Amino acid sequence: MSENETTTKKSGNGMKILVIILLVIVLLNTALLAFNMLSGQPLYTLPLQKQAKQPADGECQLFGPEDYTVNLADSGQRRYLKVRLVLTYEDKKMQKELEQRQAQIRDLIILTLRQRTAENLEENGGMESLRSELKSKINTILTTGVIKEIYFTDFLVQ
Structure with missing residues (x-):
């Protein structure tokens, strides 16, 4: 070879x-x-994630997030608002009331959102005025405490 x-x-x-x-x-x-x-x-x-710690007294509790999609009150145009919001409160006793009144709160929020126009929401301070209006309306129906703050986690006007 x-x-x-x-x-x-x-x-x-x-x-x-x-x-x-x-x-x-x-x-x-x-x-x-x-x-x-x-x-x-x-x-x-x-690895297991650590369990979320329960807030102590005086710390804010969260209720939500809730999604809402509503038609806006714009005349002649078909515009809608898609929003996700979270309610915060301090008194732990409110959780039960919020769960019991969930349908009533959703209805109140939907009615309030539907009254807005895209122009109202897009102007300066539009979201803040909506936030304060929602907070005051929700607080009028609650008996065990008040909503401390409302946070918008999604906000889309189309």
Whole structure:
């Protein structure tokens, strides 16, 4: 045999060995994956998140978020408002009342939002006046406490 034939055979054997090693790795990975899937054990676990701490007395409690999509009072145009808001309060006893009056509060908010026009909302102070109007209207129906603040987490006029 000449020298060229010997190197060709060696490189051909090297390729065969490399392909065999790759096939063995793929088969082992497939077997490991199948075993983990069938055993119901996860391949890895994420660390548990710490449980959210309950606010102490005097700290704000949150109620919501609630989504509202309403048609605006614009004449001649079909415009709508999509808003998500969160109510904050301090007295823990209010949670039960807010849950009991949820339908009444939603109705009040929807009626108030529908009275607005896009121009009212887009002008300076439009959102602030809406916020204070909603807060005062909601507080008139509550008996165990008051809403401290209203936060808009989404606000879209279209």
